[in-house]
Amino acid sequence: MQTPAKVLLIEDDVRLAERTAEYLQGHELAVEIAGDGETGLTRALSGEFDVILLDLMLPRLDGLEVCRRLRQRSALPVIMLSARSEEIDRILGLELGADDYLPKPYSPRELVARIxxxxxxxxPSPEGPTSTLRCGPLVVDRARRRIEVAGAACDLTAHQFDLLWLLLEARGQVLSREQLYQRLRALRVSRPAPTTPRSTAASTSSSARSAAPSPPPTRAAGLIRTVRGVGYVLDDSPEGAA
Structure with missing residues:
Protein backbone atom coordinates (compact mmCIF):
# COMPACT_ATOMS: atom_id res chain seq x y z
CA MET A 1 0.00 0.00 0.00
CA GLN A 2 1.34 3.41 -1.01
CA THR A 3 2.28 5.80 1.82
CA PRO A 4 -0.01 8.89 1.81
CA ALA A 5 1.64 12.16 0.81
CA LYS A 6 2.25 14.40 3.83
CA VAL A 7 0.66 17.86 3.70
CA LEU A 8 1.48 20.76 6.02
CA LEU A 9 -1.47 23.17 6.22
CA ILE A 10 -0.38 26.55 7.62
CA GLU A 11 -3.70 28.24 8.45
CA ASP A 12 -4.82 30.31 11.47
CA ASP A 13 -8.57 29.86 10.86
CA VAL A 14 -9.10 26.81 13.10
CA ARG A 15 -12.49 25.76 11.72
CA LEU A 16 -11.39 26.11 8.09
CA ALA A 17 -8.15 24.24 8.80
CA GLU A 18 -9.98 21.37 10.47
CA ARG A 19 -12.55 21.08 7.66
CA THR A 20 -9.83 21.18 5.02
CA ALA A 21 -7.71 18.60 6.85
CA GLU A 22 -10.69 16.27 7.23
CA TYR A 23 -11.46 16.47 3.51
CA LEU A 24 -7.84 15.91 2.45
CA GLN A 25 -7.46 12.96 4.81
CA GLY A 26 -10.51 11.43 3.14
CA HIS A 27 -8.54 11.57 -0.12
CA GLU A 28 -5.48 9.66 1.05
CA LEU A 29 -3.45 12.65 2.20
CA ALA A 30 -1.88 12.91 5.66
CA VAL A 31 -2.33 16.43 7.08
CA GLU A 32 -0.69 18.37 9.89
CA ILE A 33 -1.93 21.86 10.84
CA ALA A 34 0.23 24.80 11.95
CA GLY A 35 -1.64 27.84 13.25
CA ASP A 36 0.93 30.60 12.67
CA GLY A 37 3.73 31.49 10.30
CA GLU A 38 6.70 30.89 12.60
CA THR A 39 5.53 27.44 13.66
CA GLY A 40 4.65 26.62 10.07
CA LEU A 41 8.08 27.62 8.76
CA THR A 42 9.83 25.52 11.41
CA ARG A 43 7.72 22.49 10.55
CA ALA A 44 8.12 23.07 6.79
CA LEU A 45 11.90 22.96 7.17
CA SER A 46 11.79 19.70 9.10
CA GLY A 47 11.93 17.64 5.92
CA GLU A 48 8.84 15.63 6.90
CA PHE A 49 6.39 16.97 4.29
CA ASP A 50 5.72 16.59 0.58
CA VAL A 51 3.72 19.80 -0.01
CA ILE A 52 2.83 22.99 1.89
CA LEU A 53 -0.58 24.71 1.87
CA LEU A 54 0.17 28.27 2.95
CA ASP A 55 -2.33 30.93 3.98
CA LEU A 56 -1.27 34.47 3.12
CA MET A 57 -2.55 36.28 6.23
CA LEU A 58 -0.97 34.63 9.28
CA PRO A 59 0.00 35.74 12.79
CA ARG A 60 3.67 36.05 13.83
CA LEU A 61 4.94 35.70 10.24
CA ASP A 62 2.85 36.34 7.13
CA GLY A 63 2.61 33.85 4.28
CA LEU A 64 4.79 35.82 1.85
CA GLU A 65 7.64 35.96 4.35
CA VAL A 66 7.23 32.27 5.15
CA CYS A 67 7.49 31.50 1.43
CA ARG A 68 10.53 33.74 0.99
CA ARG A 69 12.43 32.15 3.88
CA LEU A 70 11.40 28.64 2.89
CA ARG A 71 12.69 29.14 -0.67
CA GLN A 72 16.10 30.11 0.68
CA ARG A 73 16.51 26.59 2.04
CA SER A 74 14.03 24.28 0.34
CA ALA A 75 12.36 23.48 -2.99
CA LEU A 76 9.32 21.95 -1.27
CA PRO A 77 6.15 22.56 -3.35
CA VAL A 78 4.02 25.44 -1.99
CA ILE A 79 0.38 26.23 -2.76
CA MET A 80 -0.74 29.61 -1.43
CA LEU A 81 -4.31 29.99 -0.14
CA SER A 82 -5.73 33.45 0.44
CA ALA A 83 -8.91 35.51 0.60
CA ARG A 84 -6.84 38.35 -0.88
CA SER A 85 -7.40 37.72 -4.58
CA GLU A 86 -5.77 40.89 -5.99
CA GLU A 87 -3.38 40.28 -8.87
CA ILE A 88 -0.45 41.84 -6.98
CA ASP A 89 -0.78 39.22 -4.22
CA ARG A 90 -0.74 36.38 -6.74
CA ILE A 91 2.26 37.86 -8.52
CA LEU A 92 4.18 38.40 -5.28
CA GLY A 93 3.48 34.85 -4.15
CA LEU A 94 4.63 33.33 -7.44
CA GLU A 95 7.67 35.59 -7.67
CA LEU A 96 8.71 34.53 -4.17
CA GLY A 97 8.61 30.90 -5.30
CA ALA A 98 5.10 29.58 -4.70
CA ASP A 99 4.14 26.81 -7.13
CA ASP A 100 0.43 27.61 -7.22
CA TYR A 101 -2.10 30.12 -5.84
CA LEU A 102 -5.71 29.31 -4.96
CA PRO A 103 -8.06 32.12 -3.82
CA LYS A 104 -10.56 31.60 -0.99
CA PRO A 105 -13.21 30.37 -0.89
CA TYR A 106 -11.86 27.42 -2.81
CA SER A 107 -13.34 24.11 -3.88
CA PRO A 108 -11.91 21.21 -1.79
CA ARG A 109 -12.00 19.04 -4.93
CA GLU A 110 -9.94 21.61 -6.83
CA LEU A 111 -7.49 21.83 -3.93
CA VAL A 112 -6.95 18.06 -4.04
CA ALA A 113 -6.40 18.24 -7.83
CA ARG A 114 -3.83 21.00 -7.45
CA ILE A 115 -2.00 19.16 -4.68
CA PRO A 124 10.43 13.17 -12.03
CA SER A 125 9.38 10.07 -13.92
CA PRO A 126 12.21 7.50 -14.09
CA GLU A 127 11.30 6.88 -17.73
CA GLY A 128 10.84 10.53 -18.58
CA PRO A 129 13.36 13.14 -19.70
CA THR A 130 16.33 13.99 -17.50
CA SER A 131 15.71 16.30 -14.56
CA THR A 132 19.15 17.93 -14.83
CA LEU A 133 20.40 20.03 -17.74
CA ARG A 134 23.80 21.69 -18.21
CA CYS A 135 25.06 24.50 -20.41
CA GLY A 136 28.59 25.76 -19.89
CA PRO A 137 28.91 26.87 -16.24
CA LEU A 138 25.16 26.56 -15.73
CA VAL A 139 23.56 23.47 -14.10
CA VAL A 140 19.78 23.32 -13.57
CA ASP A 141 18.21 20.54 -11.50
CA ARG A 142 14.48 20.64 -12.16
CA ALA A 143 13.54 17.97 -9.61
CA ARG A 144 15.21 19.91 -6.78
CA ARG A 145 14.47 23.34 -8.30
CA ARG A 146 18.15 24.15 -7.88
CA ILE A 147 20.46 26.24 -10.07
CA GLU A 148 24.24 26.45 -9.93
CA VAL A 149 26.52 28.77 -11.88
CA ALA A 150 30.19 27.74 -11.84
CA GLY A 151 29.45 25.66 -8.73
CA ALA A 152 27.70 28.46 -6.80
CA ALA A 153 23.99 28.33 -5.98
CA CYS A 154 21.84 30.90 -7.78
CA ASP A 155 18.41 32.11 -6.63
CA LEU A 156 15.68 32.66 -9.22
CA THR A 157 11.95 33.12 -8.82
CA ALA A 158 9.68 30.22 -9.83
CA HIS A 159 8.76 32.10 -13.03
CA GLN A 160 12.39 32.77 -13.95
CA PHE A 161 13.31 29.15 -13.21
CA ASP A 162 10.64 27.87 -15.61
CA LEU A 163 11.84 30.22 -18.36
CA LEU A 164 15.45 29.15 -17.91
CA TRP A 165 14.46 25.48 -18.04
CA LEU A 166 12.51 25.99 -21.28
CA LEU A 167 15.47 27.75 -22.89
CA LEU A 168 17.78 24.94 -21.76
CA GLU A 169 15.45 22.32 -23.26
CA ALA A 170 15.56 24.24 -26.56
CA ARG A 171 19.29 24.93 -26.31
CA GLY A 172 20.59 26.54 -29.49
CA GLN A 173 17.06 27.19 -30.80
CA VAL A 174 15.71 30.74 -30.97
CA LEU A 175 12.34 31.01 -29.23
CA SER A 176 10.02 33.96 -29.82
CA ARG A 177 8.08 35.70 -27.06
CA GLU A 178 4.93 33.92 -28.22
CA GLN A 179 6.63 30.51 -28.22
CA LEU A 180 7.96 31.02 -24.70
CA TYR A 181 4.54 32.25 -23.57
CA GLN A 182 2.76 29.19 -24.99
CA ARG A 183 5.33 26.75 -23.58
CA LEU A 184 5.01 28.33 -20.14
CA ARG A 185 1.25 27.89 -20.31
CA ALA A 186 1.71 24.22 -21.20
CA LEU A 187 4.32 23.74 -18.45
CA ARG A 188 2.08 25.23 -15.77
CA VAL A 189 -0.83 22.84 -15.73
CA SER A 190 -2.32 24.20 -12.52
CA ARG A 191 -0.35 27.38 -11.94
CA PRO A 192 -1.32 30.82 -13.24
CA ALA A 193 0.41 31.38 -16.56
CA PRO A 194 2.28 34.61 -17.42
CA THR A 195 -0.07 37.45 -18.26
CA THR A 196 1.22 38.27 -21.75
CA PRO A 197 4.08 37.44 -24.14
CA ARG A 198 5.54 40.86 -23.26
CA SER A 199 5.67 40.03 -19.54
CA THR A 200 7.32 36.73 -20.48
CA ALA A 201 10.01 38.63 -22.39
CA ALA A 202 10.67 40.91 -19.41
CA SER A 203 11.12 37.91 -17.12
CA THR A 204 13.46 36.26 -19.63
CA SER A 205 15.76 39.28 -19.54
CA SER A 206 15.58 39.25 -15.75
CA SER A 207 16.49 35.54 -15.70
CA ALA A 208 19.62 36.25 -17.72
CA ARG A 209 20.69 38.95 -15.26
CA SER A 210 19.91 36.81 -12.20
CA ALA A 211 21.84 33.82 -13.53
CA ALA A 212 25.06 35.82 -13.42
CA PRO A 213 25.82 36.45 -9.72
CA SER A 214 28.64 38.85 -9.00
CA PRO A 215 31.23 38.58 -7.60
CA PRO A 216 32.74 36.43 -9.00
CA PRO A 217 31.84 37.19 -12.64
CA THR A 218 30.85 34.23 -14.84
CA ARG A 219 29.99 33.51 -18.49
CA ALA A 220 26.34 32.81 -17.58
CA ALA A 221 25.06 36.27 -18.50
CA GLY A 222 26.13 35.65 -22.09
CA LEU A 223 24.37 32.31 -22.34
CA ILE A 224 20.93 33.89 -22.88
CA ARG A 225 21.03 36.12 -25.94
CA THR A 226 18.39 38.37 -27.44
CA VAL A 227 18.01 37.90 -31.18
CA ARG A 228 16.64 41.27 -32.21
CA GLY A 229 13.21 41.08 -33.74
CA VAL A 230 13.01 37.30 -33.25
CA GLY A 231 13.31 36.16 -29.63
CA TYR A 232 15.76 34.50 -27.23
CA VAL A 233 18.29 31.69 -27.38
CA LEU A 234 20.46 29.91 -24.82
CA ASP A 235 23.85 29.15 -26.37
CA ASP A 236 27.23 28.24 -24.84
CA SER A 237 29.18 28.31 -28.09
CA PRO A 238 32.18 30.65 -28.19
CA GLU A 239 30.24 33.06 -30.38
CA GLY A 240 27.18 32.97 -28.15
CA ALA A 241 29.05 33.38 -24.86
CA ALA A 242 31.37 36.11 -26.07
Missing amino acids: RAVLRRAV
Missing part, protein backbone atom coordinates in the same frame (compact mmCIF):
# COMPACT_ATOMS: atom_id res chain seq x y z
CA ARG A 116 -1.74 16.09 -6.88
CA ALA A 117 -0.54 18.23 -9.79
CA VAL A 118 2.33 19.84 -7.84
CA LEU A 119 3.28 16.45 -6.39
CA ARG A 120 3.50 14.98 -9.91
CA ARG A 121 5.75 17.83 -11.01
CA ALA A 122 7.95 17.45 -7.94
CA VAL A 123 8.73 13.77 -8.65
